[in-house]
Amino acid sequence: MTILAIDTSNYALGVALLEDNQVLGEYITNLKKNHSVRIMPAIQTLMKDCEKVPADLTKIVVAKGPGSYTGVRIGVTIAKTLAWTLNIPLVGISSLEILASGTGRYFDGYISPLFDARRGQVYTGLFQFRDGELVTVEQDQLVMLTDWAEKLKNFSKRILFVGNDLLIHRTKAEEILGQQAVFAALTEHNPRPSELGQLGMYKQGEDVHTFVPNYIRLAEAEAKWLEAKGKI
Structure with missing residues (x-):
């Protein structure tokens, strides 16, 4: 089994x-640059370096959101195109789940990955490792950080926060949760595409034609258009 994992859901x-139980290669950047221009050259370079051709692939795994509307759409579009062209399975994984999986495997508590959603809001969820398996405790959601932190006070264990946008919300989380809040190290904030591939390795493929991203909320322009039409 040879898996190509793709994540453009955020910066x-x-x-x-990945091939069987080995990570053949991995490419990560955290730059505010156009993913639509950079993603295919990144895939081509990685495939060439690992001496693989498209016909070698047996599954595509993609980060399906939440995150940047444009970023999520780019990754999903490319993943769907590759899966359809090569006639191989496509699997979508929560962008938040990827962060949780790469950070909290040995943490005795809950993991709350987050992406900034502006105006005090975050995309987040709650996860926990149980017997070596990542379990979703609270589904992906869009919520005010203050409301989320107040809710987390009701959980008995510590909360590990992770994500590149953590600096925006760390002070408020600390004010509300105190020592219950734990923060991941600098090197842990980038979601690892190898974790994405691992998460999707044994999941059943989804129908390529009906597969859709999980934006959680509409893009601002689309929401305004629907509002003007009286549809929301």
């Missing part, structure tokens, strides 16, 4: 190649 761009 971090990542691609990885």
